[in-house]
Amino acid sequence: MPQAGLHALVGVVTRKQAVRKPWLFLGILLGSIFPDMDNYLVAVGTVTGIQEPDELFHRTFTHSVFTILFIVVLFYVAALIRKDDRWKYFGYGMGVGVAMHMALDLLIWFNGVPIFWPLGSELNFWANYNPPEALVKILNPAELLFFGLYFYWLLRAAQSNNTNVPLRPAVRRWMNVMYLLFIVFAILAYVELGSFRQITELVFGLTYLIALTAAFVLTIRMRRSFEVV
Numbered sequence: 001m002p003q004a005g006l007h008a009l010v011g012v013v014t015r016k017q018a019v020r021k022p023w024l025f026l027g028i029l030l031g032s033i034f035p036d037m038d039n040y041l042v043a044v045g046t047v048t049g050i051q052e053p054d055e056l057f058h059r060t061f062t063h064s065v066f067t068i069l070f071i072v073v074l075f076y077v078a079a080l081i082r083k084d085d086r087w088k089y090f091g092y093g094m095g096v097g098v099a100m101h102m103a104l105d106l107l108i109w110f111n112g113v114p115i116f117w118p119l120g121s122e123l124n125f126w127a128n129y130n131p132p133e134a135l136v137k138i139l140n141p142a143e144l145l146f147f148g149l150y151f152y153w154l155l156r157a158a159q160s161n162n163t164n165v166p167l168r169p170a171v172r173r174w175m176n177v178m179y180l181l182f183i184v185f186a187i188l189a190y191v192e193l194g195s196f197r198q199i200t201e202l203v204f205g206l207t208y209l210i211a212l213t214a215a216f217v218l219t220i221r222m223r224r225s226f227e228v229v
Contacts, residue, residue, distance in 0.1 A: 006108075006146040007032040007101045008215060012153055014096070015226060023090040026223050031071075031097020033216055035062040035105075043209060063102050064117040068095045110136075134190075140204060141185040147211045148178030154218060158225040167221060174214055181207060 011032035018025035038057050045053025061067055075091025105113050110131050112124030155171045158164040185207075188200055 006143070007036070007104055008150045008219070009146060009153065010100060010104055011097055012150075014100075018093065021089040021092075022227065023086040024093040025226060026219070027075075027090040027093020027095075028097040028100070029093075029219050029226075030216065031094035031099075032101050033097075033212070033219070034094065035059075035098055035101045036212060037216070038062045039205075039209060039212065043205065046205075059105070059111070059113055059122075060117050062098075063105065063113050063115065065099075065102075065115055066117070068098050071095050071098065137189040138186060140208075141182055141189050143208060144178045144182040144185060144211065147215060148175050148182060150215060151175035151178060151218070154222050154225065158222060161225050163225040164222050167218070171218060171222070174211075174218070178211060 008029060011029045014028050015025055018028055038060065041057035042053045045057055050056065072091045072095040075087050075094065079085055079088035079091070102113055102115055105111075106123060106125055110126045110129065112122030112127070114120070114122040151171050151174045155168060155175060158168050158171070185200075185204055193200055
């Protein structure tokens with residue numbers, strides 16, 4: 001699984017520069033999360049029996065410089081049509097977010113990224129490196145921890161700016177649930193489960209998709225909390 005929560009947290013560090021333009025920071029956050037939305041296609045492929053859906057759908061069109069170009073142009077045109085520069089800044093932010101996501105994947109994940117998909121081969125800085133098994137096991141559960149930390153940041157942003165009061169309890173619940181599930185799946189990652197391992201992985205995959213959806217939706221709904229200049 002990709003570290004969408006970590007990508008969102010990395011996007012957070014750009015806030016001081018990005019809030020100078022409306023919707024730019026929102027675009028960066030959503031762009032940082034967006035590339036891993038391809039896991040919905042992986043899930044559909046798994047359910048429908050497609051062979052190796054992860055290889056077919058994950059880290060393809062959502063992790064390409066051509067997608068960045070398409071996003072920027074799309075929202076630039078939208079800004080011209082609607083005569084609203086916010087859409088242009090949103091597109092710039094999305095492009096930056098996707099680019100940051102791709103760069104982070106190259107640096108900390110142990111697989112390649114097809115940055116020029118559908119042209120050429122993937123770029124992989126870790127091609128000759130075999131990570132320790134103990135590290136590989138904790139990577140997936142750690143994703144839930146990063147989601148929890150991202151929800152914590154959303155909550156703190158709302159509290160600091162006194163915004164989105166009705167949404168705060170929901171964000172707090174999501175945060176606590178992510179922390180709890182991180183502990184559960186971290187323990188399960190190091191326990192011998194035999195034939196139940198596949199079931200555990202399916203449950204984790206469903207949990208991940210739900211958390212990914214929540215992060216995307218809450219980012220949009222909580223935008224008043226971090227768009228404050």
